[in-house]
Amino acid sequence: NHVIYRADYQAPAYWIETVELCFDLDPVKTRVLNRMKVRRNPEVAAQPLRLDGEELNLARVLVNGQGTSFKLDGNQLVLENLPEGHEPFELEIFTTCAPAKNTKLMGLYTSNDSFFTQCEAEGFRRITYFLDRPDVMASYTVTLRADKKKYPVLLSNGNLVDQGELEDGRHFAKWVDPHRKPSYLFALVAGQLVAREQRITARNGREHLLQIFVRPGDLDKTEHAMNSLMASIAWDEARFGLPLDLERFMIVATSDFNMGAMENKGLNIFNTKLLLASQATATDMDFLNIESVVGHEYFHNWTGNRITCRDWFQLSLKEGLTVFRDQEFSMDLAGSPSARAVKRIEDVRVLRTAQFPEDAGPMAHPVRPDQYLEINNFYTVTIYEKGAEVVRMMQTLVGREGFAAGMKLYFERHDGQAVTCDDFAQAIADANPGSQLAALLPQFKRWYSQAGTPRVKASGHWDAATGSYTLTLAQSCAPTPGQPDKDPFVIPVALGLVGADGQETASRLHVLTQASETLSFTGLAAEPVPSILRGFSAPVILDIEYTDAQLLALLAHDSDPFNRWEAGQRLGLARALGFIAQEGLAPAALQLDAPYVEAMRSVLRHPQLDAAFKDLALTLPSETYIAEQLPVVDPQRVHAVREAMRLQLALALREDWEWAYEAHKDNGAYQPDPVSVGRRALAGLALTHLCVAAVHQGDTVWPGKALQRFKDASNMTDRFNALSALVISGHPLAANALQRFHAMFRHEPLVLDKWFALQAGAPDRGGNILPLVRQLVQHPDFSLRNPNRARSVITTYCNANPGGFHRADAAGYVFWSDKVIELDAMNPQVAARLARAMDRWRKLAEPLRSAAREAIARVAARPELSNDVREVVTRALA
Ligand code: DPP
Ligand code: ZN
Numbered sequence: 001n002h003v004i005y006r007a008d009y010q011a012p013a014y015w016i017e018t019v020e021l022c023f024d025l026d027p028v029k030t031r032v033l034n035r036m037k038v039r040r041n042p043e044v045a046a047q048p049l050r051l052d053g054e055e056l057n058l059a060r061v062l063v064n065g066q067g068t069s070f071k072l073d074g075n076q077l078v079l080e081n082l083p084e085g086h087e088p089f090e091l092e093i094f095t096t097c098a099p100a101k102n103t104k105l106m107g108l109y110t111s112n113d114s115f116f117t118q119c120e121a122e123g124f125r126r127i128t129y130f131l132d133r134p135d136v137m138a139s140y141t142v143t144l145r146a147d148k149k150k151y152p153v154l155l156s157n158g159n160l161v162d163q164g165e166l167e168d169g170r171h172f173a174k175w176v177d178p179h180r181k182p183s184y185l186f187a188l189v190a191g192q193l194v195a196r197e198q199r200i201t202a203r204n205g206r207e208h209l210l211q212i213f214v215r216p217g218d219l220d221k222t223e224h225a226m227n228s229l230m231a232s233i234a235w236d237e238a239r240f241g242l243p244l245d246l247e248r249f250m251i252v253a254t255s256d257f258n259m260g261a262m263e264n265k266g267l268n269i270f271n272t273k274l275l276l277a278s279q280a281t282a283t284d285m286d287f288l289n290i291e292s293v294v295g296h297e298y299f300h301n302w303t304g305n306r307i308t309c310r311d312w313f314q315l316s317l318k319e320g321l322t323v324f325r326d327q328e329f330s331m332d333l334a335g336s337p338s339a340r341a342v343k344r345i346e347d348v349r350v351l352r353t354a355q356f357p358e359d360a361g362p363m364a365h366p367v368r369p370d371q372y373l374e375i376n377n378f379y380t381v382t383i384y385e386k387g388a389e390v391v392r393m394m395q396t397l398v399g400r401e402g403f404a405a406g407m408k409l410y411f412e413r414h415d416g417q418a419v420t421c422d423d424f425a426q427a428i429a430d431a432n433p434g435s436q437l438a439a440l441l442p443q444f445k446r447w448y449s450q451a452g453t454p455r456v457k458a459s460g461h462w463d464a465a466t467g468s469y470t471l472t473l474a475q476s477c478a479p480t481p482g483q484p485d486k487d488p489f490v491i492p493v494a495l496g497l498v499g500a501d502g503q504e505t506a507s508r509l510h511v512l513t514q515a516s517e518t519l520s521f522t523g524l525a526a527e528p529v530p531s532i533l534r535g536f537s538a539p540v541i542l543d544i545e546y547t548d549a550q551l552l553a554l555l556a557h558d559s560d561p562f563n564r565w566e567a568g569q570r571l572g573l574a575r576a577l578g579f580i581a582q583e584g585l586a587p588a589a590l591q592l593d594a595p596y597v598e599a600m601r602s603v604l605r606h607p608q609l610d611a612a613f614k615d616l617a618l619t620l621p622s623e624t625y626i627a628e629q630l631p632v633v634d635p636q637r638v639h640a641v642r643e644a645m646r647l648q649l650a651l652a653l654r655e656d657w658e659w660a661y662e663a664h665k666d667n668g669a670y671q672p673d674p675v676s677v678g679r680r681a682l683a684g685l686a687l688t689h690l691c692v693a694a695v696h697q698g699d700t701v702w703p704g705k706a707l708q709r710f711k712d713a714s715n716m717t718d719r720f721n722a723l724s725a726l727v728i729s730g731h732p733l734a735a736n737a738l739q740r741f742h743a744m745f746r747h748e749p750l751v752l753d754k755w756f757a758l759q760a761g762a763p764d765r766g767g768n769i770l771p772l773v774r775q776l777v778q779h780p781d782f783s784l785r786n787p788n789r790a791r792s793v794i795t796t797y798c799n800a801n802p803g804g805f806h807r808a809d810a811a812g813y814v815f816w817s818d819k820v821i822e823l824d825a826m827n828p829q830v831a832a833r834l835a836r837a838m839d840r841w842r843k844l845a846e847p848l849r850s851a852a853r854e855a856i857a858r859v860a861a862r863p864e865l866s867n868d869v870r871e872v873v874t875r876a877l878a
Pocket of ligand 1: 261262
């Protein structure tokens with residue numbers, strides 16, 4: 001229960017060379033025999049061997065076959081009288097554990113009568129005593145024994161080398177993993193599962209078996225995952241020259257899982273939510289998420305498994321890089337420049353609505369943190385998404401080819417090792433001598449060491465007499481916990497100048513390294529509009545004062561689709577902030593100005609723009625994003641203003657929405673390709689606006705059409721969009737549709753999650769959502785134990801429904817504290833995620849701020865909190 005510091009890293013005093021594990025699987029009492037070959041690390045001073053273990057019953061310890069003295073020190077098993085010298089010795093440990101009681105879902109647990117494991121980051125110590133740290137890499141041999149009827153399928157990492165019958169209806173399987181690995185990549189699965197199988201031949205002629213294991217009823221929902229896996233394998237070979245290094249690659253799905261998925265060597269384990277899809281049960285978003293997560297876990301096989309992390313402070317070494325790789329994979333699959341831009345915009349939206357607030361809040365930490373109390377709290381958007389942006393900036397600085405060369409050098413140097421973020425950056429730089437990255441490497445690495453989102457302030461000056469334009473870029477970064485002062489970052493700024501006629505007069509990549517720099521452009525005929533940070537070339541906040549005319553010009557003409565979208569968002573944001581600031585302005589009375597409405601109309605009606613882009617451009621900035629721009633936030637007011645703006649857009653563009661709906665609603669046979677996905681999204685957005693307008697005008701035609709669409713839809717995307725349109729607009733037909741939806745899908749847990757989330761996230765009307773959420777957690781289909789279900793109601797309400805959550809009577813906060821406490825007793829990881837819903841409490845307007853503080857203090861006052869929740873609430877109050 002103490003803070004761990006990066007600076008305290010020491011190499012392990014012992015190495016574990018081989019591990020032979022034998023499991024007698026039983027839900028109540030599983031017996032684990034662990035035989036290791038251990039030797040002293042000659043480079044470290046002699047000291048006792050301290051093995052990690054948690055919630056284990058220890059029965060026996062043998063050294064070279066003999067009993068030995070040992071002691072238990074907290075969660076460690078300490079062995080002092082070990083053989084002298086540097087020869088390996090055999091250490092045998094026999095323990096038992098109770099998988100059915102394991103509600104934390106870390107280590108070995110049961111779910112739907114099957115066994116699963118989750119070992120990252122520190123779950124292996126809940127299976128056996130071990131040096132449970134990523135720099136100890138061993139060769140594993142695993143024997144699983146279990147009742148054959150109940151557990152016909154027995155899986156572990158690597159290759160199946162033996163299997164057979166045992167007495168009493170039991171059977172066994174023996175697996176050998178040919179690759180050395182850290183303990184966090186260990187996995188086993190046992191249960192009644194069936195597999196979709198695919199044999200493939202790689203470019204080099206090697207054959208591989210791909211298997212996706214699911215419960216028997218789910219086999220028809222695995223085709224998309226298998227296609228995604230095959231596409232991932234082909235992509236990694238084509239783009240980075242990285243082939244599949246396994247004879248057999250297995251994926252298994254479980255419905256009880258804390259994370260999205262886990263990259264265990266050769267045996268990935270997935271949350272069903274990110275694996276199972278059919279057009280009847282999954283939305284386009286699900287299909288895209290599955291593609292990217294199947295890719296992500298597969299790409300870890302090289303970036304994470306072949307080269308792993310020296311310690312958990314280096315987590316972004318594998319996660320930032322692998323997110324970058326999965327983003328590139330999705331973009332390459334998306335194909336067209338416009339579809340790539342849509343993916344980029346979506347990724348940036350995640351960064352800005354989740355990571356920027358993290359960077360500005362109490363849990364702010366560098367991409368390579370310096371300390372933690374509980375490592376599970378650091379699987380964050382900073383480590384993942386900001387880490388990916390850091391890798392992306394490296395690629396921007398050395399070019400795509402240069403980056404591929406850097407990756408090649410990284411593998412030449414470090415394959416089979418546990419390394420650091422510095423090692424990665426060094427390899428990319430060394431492969432590109434003469435690049436700006438190589439020249440600026442120490443300064444560039446501040447992206448790893450300094451937390452907080454830098455701001456870049458851009459100011460332009462036009463000199464009509466000389467036809468010259470100067471642009472000053474000044475960077476700064478606010479203090480974050482423990483880091484009062486920041487040094488300047490290396491910020492790649494992709495920029496262009498757009499003429500009044502829409503012609504581009506300049507385009508370049510400027511690498512900002514000083515606190516302030518000025519760029520000059522000459523020979524211009526007229527004042528240009530600067531388009532800065534194209535493609536979101538760095539994870540920074542761009543402060544720039546645009547006139548409406550300039551933004552309208554960018555929205556109409558910018559050759560960079562990202563900034564084109566951004567111009568529209570800035571127009572919408574400026575209006576939202578203006579309305580929020582007008583004290584005394586009732587949301588019902590607000591009026592959107594004609595130029596903005598006309599600009600939105602031209603985007604919607606544009607003959608060349610893709611539907612997917614239009615959907616993004618016509619969606620107002622989220623409440624969370626708007627709130628982040630304010631020093632003091634009244635979430636109710638933000639909610640009311642955004643709702644009112646949406647209503648205005650619904651009314652003012654009513655005919656255009658009708659056109660958009662009719663023109664995009666029919667898409668033939670279901671395909672989750674970017675074009676049809678975009679068309680369905682725009683049709684859905686149009687239907688929502690049409691229902692919102694109709695409810696306001698007391699008209700029933702469009703809600704009636706939405707209900708019909710809901711009933712007739714041939715895929716989940718259209719069906720769910722129609723249902724959402726009714727729920728969001730608050731039309732009375734929503735109740736009927738919700739009931740039907742539940743009846744239709746009551747045997748589909750992933751669809752029920754959507755049903756719960758839609759209601760918990762619905763726009764609040766007069767405080768109606770909390771009472772509804774209280775009913776939902778009493779619903780027979782609700783379960784706090786299942787992370788997906790708990791998140792679908794509670795996290796959605798607390799995190800994704802600011803208007804419903806931040807109630808004047810503080811009842812939302814009381815609900816939050818109750819649920820954090822209740823969840824913490826069973827699953828600290830899920831509880832700690834929920835706890836973070838209050839990260840930004842200091843920004844709240846009174847009396848919400850005091851009420852929020854009180855609720856956090858109420859949680860913090862509990863004596864029996866997990867480290868996970870304790871760390872979050874302590875930092876929140878600090
Ligand atoms: N399952 C998590 C991921 O793949 C942790 N490695 O990112
Ligand atoms: Zn990952």
